[in-house]
Amino acid sequence: MKALLAALLASIALPAAAQEAVLESAQPPAPANAVTPRTPPKLIVAISVDQFSANLFAQYRNRFTDGFARLLQGAVFPAGYQSHAATETCPGHSTILTGMRPGRTGIIANNWINQDAPREDKEVYCSEDERIPGTDHRNYKVADLHLKVPTLGEMMKAANPASRVVSVAGKDRAAIMMGGHKVDELWFWDGKDFVSYDQRPVPPAVQRGREAVARLIAQPQEPLAVPAFCRPLMQPITVGGQTIGDGRFARAAGDLRAFRGSPALDGAVFAIAAGLIQDMKLGQGDAPDIISIGASATDYVGHGYGPGGGEMCLQMAELDKTLGGFFAALDSWGIDYQVVLTADHGGHDATERQQQRGMPGETRVTPALSVRDIGAEIGKQLRIAGPVLLGSEGDVYVSNTVPANRRKAVLAEAVKRISAFPQVATVLTREQIAAATIPDLPPEAWTLEQRAHASYDPERSGDLLIMLKPRVSGIAKPGPGYVATHGSPWDYDRRVPILFWRKGMAGFEQPQSIETVDIVPTLAATINLPVKGLDGRCLDLDSGAGDTCR
Template sequence: MKAQLAALLASIALPLTAGTAAAQEAALESAQPAPPAQGTMPSTPPKLIVAISVDQFSADLFAQYRNRFTDGFARLLQGAVFPSGYQSHASTETCPGHSTILTGMRPGRTGIVANNWINQKAPRADKEVYCAEDERVPGTDHSNYTPSDLHLKVPTLGEMMKAANSASRVVSVAGKDRAAIMMGGHKIDEVWFWGGKDFISYEGRPVPPAVQRGREAVAKLIAQPQEPLAVPGFCRPLMRPIKVGDQTIGDGRFARAAGDTRAFRASPALDGAVFAIAAGLIQDMKLGQGNAPDIISIGASATDYIGHGFGSGGGEMCLQMAELDKTLGGFFAVLDSWGLDYQVVLTADHGGHDMTERQQQRAMPGESRVTADLSVKAIGEAVGKQLGIAGPVLLGSEGDIYIADSVPAKRRPAVIAETVKRLRGFPQVAAVLTREEIAAAAVPAAPPETWTLVERARASFDPERSGDILLMLKPQVVGIAKPGPGYVATHGSPWDYDRRVPILFWRKGMMGFEQPRSVETVDIVPTLAATINLPVQGLDGRCLDLDGGPGSTCR
């Protein structure tokens, strides 16, 4: 895989300065993590901020593999390490999580309450809205949409930087559109993401040379079959097949047939392509070389696709962690070769939970999958029959449940009461909260691990978009009733295995330290803003002092 990454970097990021792919491979192989820093945090602002989100990189995954990392992650472990970062809200999905990372605000303020929500006033038959779409575009629906930043209600750090100095450049690259858009914001110089067959952007945006080189290199890569990846020694004990529904997984090595874009997406190769294109844009745009600080956000999405498709506890995830470590190392080595002064932060949009079947084999017999009769459709039909109300009375999926506008106003209280009563009767249900109960709760200020369920719900509640009822399943209940290809495990719960993520900061010359107490992803923006002397206010997060000595980076 490292040879594959080297070839991508050589063809995308280094067309003018690199020699052969073999020469680049040798450079990557020789790049070792920098020795532990002995000084304090550099006093001058960094020229480039590199904000990396590893989708579904839970604190549990980080803890499991941190002693196995020898390359890119090993470098980050020499910086400021916060192993108990929190996506503190209840809606631990991809879009809400990404909306917190570079805004400094929780989903209740960013407006990104879920990956999808119901807008019954949407001017189309499909009332389900995807977080990164413009539902006003004629002929679209939530799965066939026009990418948009329409729904993000607040500015990102990049926008704040541009407001302070218009010379700052903002770039965002990711394996998912929602990752790129939610971290980049509304004013992005370049925004690119994997569209299923190619890297795409907003309609009509010109394709820069770095992205075109990336497209060509990735197309060439996909056109060739991928041989099974070599298995590191520490992954071999995890390479055990397990039956899940109609499939057997657990020992996959990411072999791929020529032309299989779906398998490419759920493999370490996707992350390699994202980082190679990011490096190409840094080089072509000369990011980090101007008079104002620049920022690039990078969404590494493969871990999430692999987690959903194979679970987080098997050989596939172990291979992904090993390959991502190499990818990060190669990327950092390239930035170093250009002499850039860059500040890195790496975190995740949410955690994740391994699939039920493997958990049951690993001393967790209480693990279960949600029962099929606990669906919004099934509950809605039962409530409508009980109350004699025709048509759909409930809309939504997973946690947020909406009372249909077609229900007469005078019947809504009865529908809510009956729905809550039925939901609370299920043994797999931990809590059922109404929008009134959530709205009445105070915004929490205590450490996030102490928050009540209603406080976690309050952090991701938007009165314009959240449902009328919020359903929360008990711990160890996976919200997939029937597993299938690409979807055997998930996240989205209010429990800490989905909320806890690592937050890692690194910059050359800083003195590293580890702080095991809880912090939040909303702390990232005020922390980074302080390093570039950018005043910010009104955020949900606080500045984290990255100086491991007596000094302070929080001014």
Template sequence: MKSLIAIALLASAALGATAASAQQAPAPAIPAPAPAPTRTAPPRLIVAISVDQFSADLFQQYRNHFTGGFARLLTGAVFPSGYQSHAATETCPGHSTILTGMRPAHTGIVANNWIDQSVARADKTVYCAEDETVPGSDHTSYTVSDRHLKVPTLGEMMKNARPATRVVSVAGKDRAAVMMGGHKVDELWWWDGKTYASYAGRAVPRAVQRGRDAVAALVARAQAPLPLPDFCRALDRPITVAGTVYGQGRFARAAGDLKAFRASPPSDAAVFAIAAGLIQDMKLGRGRDTDIIDIGASATDYIGHSLGTQGTEMCIQMDQLDRTLGSFFDTLDGWGLDYEVVLTADHGAHDMTERQQQHAMPMESHVSADASIKAVDAAVAAALGLKGPVLLGAEGDVYLARGLSPADRARVLAAAQTRFAAQPQVAAAFTRAQIAAQPMATTPPETWTLLERARASFDPAVSGDLLVLLKPRVTTIETPAAGYVETHGSPWDYDRRVPILFWRKGMAGFEQPLSVETVDIAPTLAATIGLPVHGLDGRCLDLNPGAGDTCVR
């Protein structure tokens, strides 16, 4: 819809609006649909979607219930076993692989946060999408930046080869927008907790301002419970964790509650509404060269962390996201655009420990405080007669304190590795020397050793001196608390496996059940638009089997 597309999609997609309120938006002027493209013609628009924390397990659980956008994607090229093949299965590293074709060892994005003891501020933790040189910043109050992404994205490659290409990135998280968009973007916007933001000094496009206004009006009103689909009723069971009951939520929200909005289906609908508005206003997909828009749907991750994956909350989210995608694709169809879609995820996830224990998973456990960096640091310092801290940590990476002498560094590293490895919940503790000496794996990702998975996440410039990996089904959450009951980040397949779905009008659908990687997405999309790419970790996937290989060999 011309100037009100954002509001129209918000009203129709997962916002609990009445049919009457949706009808109040002006009807769009819909041109004739585009004819089915020929096999050799490149699409005019690439739509790259990441659903944060959309595991292959979640996809498999709900694929038979999809009737909207996901159902459409299931008629295309379906890869149910895509791999974020590295060990550090977090949001920032995962998003860095999707459109670069490179693993975190090459993107430089080894985690959401890491330690850099050389930074000129008291806070030595660095956030993956910040500029830590900005005075007065810290890793939780930062200036968003692409400085740590070491490689170009597909959008950058397209723009370098064909300067008329437009590159747009919109997401529910800054790190998703930045890592998918890259360094050369025409528009880049994310939800900052209060509104949709971008880099300082950028003018606010009309589509973004419409989205801002629509969301502000929405959040100002209380949200009634969203409907519970019939297929969700089997999951309508309570579970109490840390004094809070989960499993039966329906996203009722008090007026003004921005945090609840972020962890709900309407936040994804808003992102797609803004994306659609930018496509319309910027006339993406109508220029002489192929354009690309990257869309990061973040609500699934926020819902998973705060509410778990196996209650009514996630079931409603899957249903509403399916509807939102369907509305979005229908809108693009109505505009007559020739577009190609890829949808995947930055990582998987594992449901809350307490519910998994009820679901015949007695080996499920929270990590013990004895395995924490703080506990091991204190024990190693005491055993060696050193003044602590001697160890610093972020995520699974452990760093030796900068002031240690070479001799003490060797002693601390050996003692820390021994102590971590002795913990009953620890699967492995690798030194940076061990990881660096490991060649990059070339076999299918499900066969990789832990050391090979660690190597794919290792960058000597920012990675730790020791990497600690927990055993399967041991969560890094020591003590669950309201708002954080489930997580990810492990090297195990429930966190590594994600779906990869390609769709374009007229393509012959098929399903390939064997493993592929998210780094295969960029070279595959590049092949569909005739863009030569070289030196990537990923390989091109043939999306046209039996009708001539689309990949350049």
């Protein structure tokens, strides 16, 4: 573990004395194993870079010199798709290692309304247990309750209980949606520390990581050095009363929020993941193992500063080095591993920066498009007491308090009023969405109804779904930590890279579109694991006449 932690923790400016303390528990590397490219890998490493859009990938791919540069030598699919409409963190992560779209995973959004929830707050977070007294969707108890389908790790365990499943991430929803229900270790950053959700014992690798991160946060962080290719992007801009664009991730001692929204978070996640790989000897047993890693800092940086500024350039440069150190460690331990790297969704830059860069039509959604306010107006007009409409993440629900014989009138009035807003592309009813089918067409050719259908769950989806027009930001009023977002049905939010790499494979690039649900059948084929009933298809990773799907 010594070489890895020295590389990763140094890259996030851990003081030398703290590095030495972490490295005291280092172990010698495992002996190398003889492998051939067609031998089933011993370890699957599935990485999700939160908000790593295809646009970001295209912008920086020629700047990568380390970890990403290695992946670019493998099978490169620059036009992967989170093909559904709900392009958010939780639904996106639910597709990556299940092979199923959100309409089947049950994860329709980060949050939805459950009017039967046994608490006053009816909004439900995707990785919580809303049945626990005293909780709400912001102050919740993390749980794996809502994911309806198994992950690849669970499929592997069902086929061979000796397979180990590990999940580490910067967000609870990333760790749970990629790890699944049956995991050997699952850890995530909760804003203060790396924790799990089931009070499990803390393994040594996680404890070492906790101590290293605590020492790191206790020290101030000097501004990061700016690579030459980032300097032109270091342009300040005022958004929401704050200046962004030229930040360098300087951090005061003890500032947890600044740590979360910086490259340091990813460094800590990969360091803990590496420690678990080494301590558990993943990839060294008779059965294949899997570790999923959720790199969340890109999303925090994208939301806080927008993906078009100098901060994101620094984040890309640092993540490239972090990946390189991580892969170098696995190489030194002689592990035969297969990597897939993708993203849970894309992202769109801050409206104000877009307007300065040739996009004058960019705009922010009007505050008047408020489901609560529109519902109040409808209730007054139709003389219906109480809340008439409930809203979450674009889904609109008619309140259960509305009499059954008045629901049709409420829905008709809601569609009329919402559709009248110039920034709205369409308002779809649940009947329209349910009637749509997934076509045998590339995902970029799907209609809005078909994209919405891929995210539709009759138990959780709303009565209406609002879709804003392209280039309309869903943030009405930007502020600290939230100037840019995602979540639209448009391709800048749907399109993500999908990269496969393994030592010895002959690389190639395929520019045609694929889906993230294709990842599981592709990985399953590499370990000779039969799978069926998935939404995705196996991708042939042999660049020649051979076929890795057979």
